[in-house]
Amino acid sequence: MTQVGEGHETAADADGPVMTFGAPTVGEILAERYELQEHVNDDSAGRQVWRGVDVVLRRPVAVVLRYPGGDSATEMLQAAVDASRVIHPNLVGVYDAIDEGARAYVVREWVDGESLREMVSEEGPLDPARATAIAHSIADALAAVHATGMVHGNVHPGTTLIADDGRVVLADARADSADSTEGDIRAVGGLLYYALTAHWPQTEVSHSALPDATRDTSGNPAAPRQIRAGVPAYLDDLTMDLLDRRVAAPAADALAAELARLDAAADDDYEDVGPLRFTQGNATSEPARNNSKIVVGVAALVVIAIVGLVFGIRAITSSNSSGGKTTTAQVGGTPNGDSSTASQAPVANPKKIPLTADMVRIVDPPHGDRMDTGQAANTVDNDPDTAWVTQRFKQSNFGTRKPGMGVLINLGAPRSLAEVRVEMSTPGVTMDIRTGTTDPGDTSSGDDKIVKTYKKLEDDAEGKTDGTNRVFSAFNPDQKYQYVLVFLTDLPPADDGNGGFKVAVNKIEVYGY
Structure with a gap:
């Protein structure tokens, strides 16, 4: 190891x-x-x-x-x-x-086992319960270090060791004058993020060999729930709070106490864990920033109660005025009980929607040679050795006569969507997500119509990718989608040393409800 x-x-x-x-x-x-x-x-x-x-x-x-x-x-x-x-x-x-x-x-x-870096590299992201248990152990270790007035200064997936007997240990303190207890605490957030996503969110290690996190245009990492389905909301919040320097870092013992609570709740899938409880130096009080959430929640309950009372009165009135016939009243529906236009915002965690070769195709607008036809299947076959590799272009923007190329996904029926994840061979790709209501046909004219009529997701503006992964999550929860287009409009320089511009799209995943 x-x-x-x-x-x-x-x-x-x-x-x-x-x-x-x-x-x-x-x-x-x-x-x-x-x-x-x-x-x-x-x-x-x-x-x-x-x-x-x-x-x-x-x-x-x-x-x-x-x-x-x-x-x-x-x-x-x-x-x-x-x-x-x-x-x-x-x-x-x-x-x-x-x-x-x-x-x-x-x-x-000497510890017989493996580092967290090796474990995640070989096995992929850990389940939330395992990630929580590892972070809990490291926070306990830091609490002991900080209690002596010292700083560890080297909390990292490579120094987090998991012994064969299950023990989690932190190795190789390397603190200098630039390190701080806050830095140790932020690094625990980094460990959680890495365990949950297999990507490293911290930027201070310029030569890190770990895969970088998916980041927005400001350099902020995407939340674990945007990268991977099934991450509990409270664990996601805790991770992002630890990484966010605008949120005060808790003391190590407060963090350890919070992780102990989440660790215990993991057996019940994190049910009823309640709001985060730590603040700086206090492991039991709730952060002030959660108050607005509580107020909103209480207000929502009051509104629901009022709406229920109103419709209940209407139902009773209707019953009395119709000779004993009962009229069903539905909260959020229309007065006659038709809820077809009511908001159907999903509340469950998003799940990966299985995609097959017959559900995807290449969109190549006019003036393209359509030589990539059939390669879309390589983006959904779960084979890391296959990909859609674009042709080599002389200009990064496909040339003046071609707006771009993409992969059209037909889900077979309208679905509520959460996000689309795209994995590429190299960074520096400009892309967007577009949606439409029909596929006019796998032809040059059909593809031209798609590009001209499909609408972009407004909140996912174009911008060159900093890493090799991009997550699009601006889907309207009150809307359903059947046709989704992953569209590339600007390519990075080819990485084979032969000049020109090209990229390989290795994988496309869709998550929904």
């Missing part, structure tokens, strides 16, 4: 890779005690990580070596000394810290 993961870059790390002359070898014994058995990996700061054994106590250890030692290793050694003073089941135990001048090394607990 990766015993030291890709953590946050620090000022000391910014000087570049450390030198590794005189590297150790298998079988070498450090400090007459720690025998090196296997070189595991190098961390993001260029330090070597070895699996070893303490020949005195006969226990496995992890040895983290940095070349050279001396002043360049001061921060690493000091962080290790500080961490050794905190004993907690969710913190990796630190056993030793030694500076030999030519090299320095930290000896700590």
Whole structure:
């Protein structure tokens, strides 16, 4: 397993890779005690990580070596000394810290298992209950660290280790003067986001190898519920609040208490968890920003009660005036009980709508060669090795005679929709979502009519994608849709080094009710 993961870059790390002359070898014994058995990996700061054994106590250890030692290793050694003073089941135990001048090394607990980074990379996003449990363990660890007045400074999917026995531990504190307890707390939000979406929302790690979050034009990450169906609303709110610097970060013990409550509620699918309860330094009071939600909820209940009373009186009056016949009154419907025009806004979590090859086709307006016909099926076959690959164009905007190209989705019947997700091979694509009421035919003239008559979703304005994923979620909950067009209007430079502009659309998913 990766015993030291890709953590946050620090000022000391910014000087570049450390030198590794005189590297150790298998079988070498450090400090007459720690025998090196296997070189595991190098961390993001260029330090070597070895699996070893303490020949005195006969226990496995992890040895983290940095070349050279001396002043360049001061921060690493000091962080290790500080961490050794905190004993907690969710913190990796630190056993030793030694500076030999030519090299320095930290000896700590060896954990059999895998990092959160490896787990999500191999298995995909975690279920909400598992994500909550991991975040709860890390928050507990941070509460213990912060209680001593120290900062961890390196909370990351690579330093969050999940042992084979299920224990979750935080490794490799790397705090410097720029780190803070708030930074640790925000990073827990990052862990939750990564566990739920498989994408990393924080931007301060410029060289992170983790997939970047889907972001809007302002650089803000999309909420987990916009990326993936089935994320409970309270867990989604908590995650985004932790990432939002406009919302005061709670103390670590308050966050741990809130996550403990959500962790306990996970067995019941987060039912009746109530509003978020933490504020800075207080784990039981509700944030003031939730008051408006409460007021709105109470007002809504009052309105429903009044409407129910009015219709109840009408029903009684109608019954008395019609010789005992009963007239049914429906809240939100018409006076005669016809609710066909009533708002049918869905309340359940959106679910992925299965798409098949016969439900999608390429839209290629006039002046196109229609050579991409049939490739739309590659976007819905759940095969990562297939995609719709556009032709190579000399201009990014398809040329002056062609407005763009896209994939038309026919859901077979009108559906209430929540979002459309598009995955591409490279960023820098300009695209939009358009909807219509009919497919005039798989012909050049039919495609021309689609482009001219379909309407864009107003709230999802065009803009170049920052990442390889785009989520469109501006569907009207009071409206149903059958025909949806994913339309590309500007392409990125081809990534094969042969010039021109092209992109591969790997996957399209539709979520609805």
